[in-house]
Amino acid sequence: MGVVGAGRVGAVLASALRAAGHTVVGASAVSHDSRDRVDALLPGVPVLEVPDVVERAELILLTVPDDALAGLVQGIADTGGWQPGQIVVHTAGRYGTDVLAPAQRAGAIPVALHPAMTFTGTSIDLARLVGCPFAVTAPGPVLPIGQALVVEIGGEPVALPEAARPLYHAALAHGANHLVTLVTQAMRVLGRAGVDEPGLYLGPLLTAALDGTLRDGELALTGPVLRGDAGTVAEHVATLVALAAEDAGLSDLPPAYRTLSRVTTQRAWSAGRLTDSAAQLLLDAVAETPALEATSHPAAGDDAAAEPAPSPVLVRTRADLREVLDQQRGTRAVVMTMGALHEGHLDLVREARRRADHVVVTIFVNPLQFAPGEDLDAYPRDLEADLAMLASVGADVVFAPGPDMMYPDGDPRVRVDPGPLASVLEGATRPTHFGGVLTVVLKLLHLTRPHVALFGQKDAQQLALVRAMVRDLDVDVEVVGVPIRREPDGLAMSSRNAYLGDADRSAALALSAALEAGRAAAGAGAEQVLAAAREHLAAEPGVRLDYLELVDPETMEPVSAGASGPCLLVVAAWVGSTRLIDNTILDLWKDE
Ligand SMILES: Nc1ncnc2c1ncn2[C@@H]1O[C@H](COP(=O)(O)OP(=O)(O)OP(=O)(O)O)[C@@H](O)[C@H]1O
Ligand SMILES: CC(C)(CO)[C@@H](O)C(=O)[O-]
Numbered sequence: 001m002g003v004v005g006a007g008r009v010g011a012v013l014a015s016a017l018r019a020a021g022h023t024v025v026g027a028s029a030v031s032h033d034s035r036d037r038v039d040a041l042l043p044g045v046p047v048l049e050v051p052d053v054v055e056r057a058e059l060i061l062l063t064v065p066d067d068a069l070a071g072l073v074q075g076i077a078d079t080g081g082w083q084p085g086q087i088v089v090h091t092a093g094r095y096g097t098d099v100l101a102p103a104q105r106a107g108a109i110p111v112a113l114h115p116a117m118t119f120t121g122t123s124i125d126l127a128r129l130v131g132c133p134f135a136v137t138a139p140g141p142v143l144p145i146g147q148a149l150v151v152e153i154g155g156e157p158v159a160l161p162e163a164a165r166p167l168y169h170a171a172l173a174h175g176a177n178h179l180v181t182l183v184t185q186a187m188r189v190l191g192r193a194g195v196d197e198p199g200l201y202l203g204p205l206l207t208a209a210l211d212g213t214l215r216d217g218e219l220a221l222t223g224p225v226l227r228g229d230a231g232t233v234a235e236h237v238a239t240l241v242a243l244a245a246e247d248a249g250l251s252d253l254p255p256a257y258r259t260l261s262r263v264t265t266q267r268a269w270s271a272g273r274l275t276d277s278a279a280q281l282l283l284d285a286v287a288e289t290p291a292l293e294a295t296s297h298p299a300a301g302d303d304a305a306a307e308p309a310p311s312p313v314l315v316r317t318r319a320d321l322r323e324v325l326d327q328q329r330g331t332r333a334v335v336m337t338m339g340a341l342h343e344g345h346l347d348l349v350r351e352a353r354r355r356a357d358h359v360v361v362t363i364f365v366n367p368l369q370f371a372p373g374e375d376l377d378a379y380p381r382d383l384e385a386d387l388a389m390l391a392s393v394g395a396d397v398v399f400a401p402g403p404d405m406m407y408p409d410g411d412p413r414v415r416v417d418p419g420p421l422a423s424v425l426e427g428a429t430r431p432t433h434f435g436g437v438l439t440v441v442l443k444l445l446h447l448t449r450p451h452v453a454l455f456g457q458k459d460a461q462q463l464a465l466v467r468a469m470v471r472d473l474d475v476d477v478e479v480v481g482v483p484i485r486r487e488p489d490g491l492a493m494s495s496r497n498a499y500l501g502d503a504d505r506s507a508a509l510a511l512s513a514a515l516e517a518g519r520a521a522a523g524a525g526a527e528q529v530l531a532a533a534r535e536h537l538a539a540e541p542g543v544r545l546d547y548l549e550l551v552d553p554e555t556m557e558p559v560s561a562g563a564s565g566p567c568l569l570v571v572a573a574w575v576g577s578t579r580l581i582d583n584t585i586l587d588l589w590k591d592e
């Protein structure tokens, strides 16, 4: 055999194959380190030019950097180097054997191996090969050749299809390489906390966490996120931000901590291990400034890396919807919208994707929930743009009926009575609104028959009413609330933001700023929260307040002056002629 590229992996594997009885006829080694490795691990093996190695060997090990592999294989093919019957093995994790096609066309036998192991490039690695899992990818008839090579050096072959290689490799890099970054950061911070031997100190804890995770997956999670200790998490962030300001070498620490806390929160929440309000508080605690959470969700760009998703199926009639749904197997989630979609809506769809096999999005501007004189006709509509956005997040079906489809006989005579919860806050200003909302929500639940229905926390009272309806009328669906998505400056995303001119857009910031001021006063009690928020709103002449209240998140009833625990600070206001709403969860005792 011969080895092209005596890097860490190449030299170690060649040495192991040699020990198993193969004769190594030559190794190509360009750098000093590679030549030293050949001396140390392959003593007596001549260092040759690549064409000479390829010419002399029956089994060629290509262990060059991933990005150089395709060019190398093609280059050897261009000079007629490959020989029929030669076994060509590479060890690039992300590739299967397609990358070896030029060699295969010349009659060579392609094999892709990848050891799930890190290498130092010294003889220490030889012992690590024993029992080490190796991914083996090769055309069916030659798969046994790859498996036999692995067995010869003491490894455990695991057959992996060509198409799975990129995902496989990404998983290993994410788990093993990013773990190194994470643990390095933890050791540095522990050192700054005065712990002398951070590695020794962390060892037992990290080993227990790793063992637990390998055994039980996410159930192994412990710590402040799982306990919903948002105050502790906020303090961690503040402390790490202060440390990063002193130590430029740790400037990457706060974003890493924030991102991992956010992802940990979202995963625990998706798994039902955190309540909506605990998750929202945690997301707020790790949000970038403004402290009202602006980036708690993957950005739109996060979806860009994925394969372009197929467009959702668009259906406009009951009959077509039934036909499409009848073909679906497995679980279904529904996201109901009025269109003019933005990232807040897409968050609902992303969460729906995580929770069900199929995702149906409804787009319907429901006349029944608009009172005469409201913005029914002006409400923005752009179905084409909506479909493109929904394709990017993997919605399967879009149901976009017209009013005649939903209400063929005009306004329905039988409607859902939303009860007393619908006459306060939004309901005080829009008395017929929630009757219209719940009627259409119930109709859409019947039409789409979902297991899960997702609604935004931005419309907190609507969410509470949908939950109440589902409970009181025994509708067989799980209702999930999704945190508020904000613009980077704090403004809650809303289709109605499109109405705002420049001056109004800037005045509208007073809403989220007031909520933030209220949150900052949470430690001082309910009255102070309201006073702080009200002061902020009063200072903005472009805003006409409708209501500002501190309420129980479930009943929407105002909390008493001495209340404690999670509360909802809700606001509605006209900015010019646009009516906006916003809210935030705060913890009356915990926030400072
Ligand atoms: N910023 C947001 N973050 C999270 N969810 C949101 C956000 N905005 C809207 N949603 C949710 O999306 C769903 C559809 O809402 P809708 O189509 O009314 O959008 P909207 O932007 O709230 O429009 P408008 O503010 O004009 O009523 C609702 O469940 C709503 O709560
Ligand atoms: C739930 C809903 C789609 C019903 O029309 C609407 O009220 C909304 O968009 O929040």
Ligand code: BAL
Residues within 6 Å of the ligand: 369, 459, 462
């Ligand atoms: N997002 C609630 C729908 C409405 O205001 O009509």
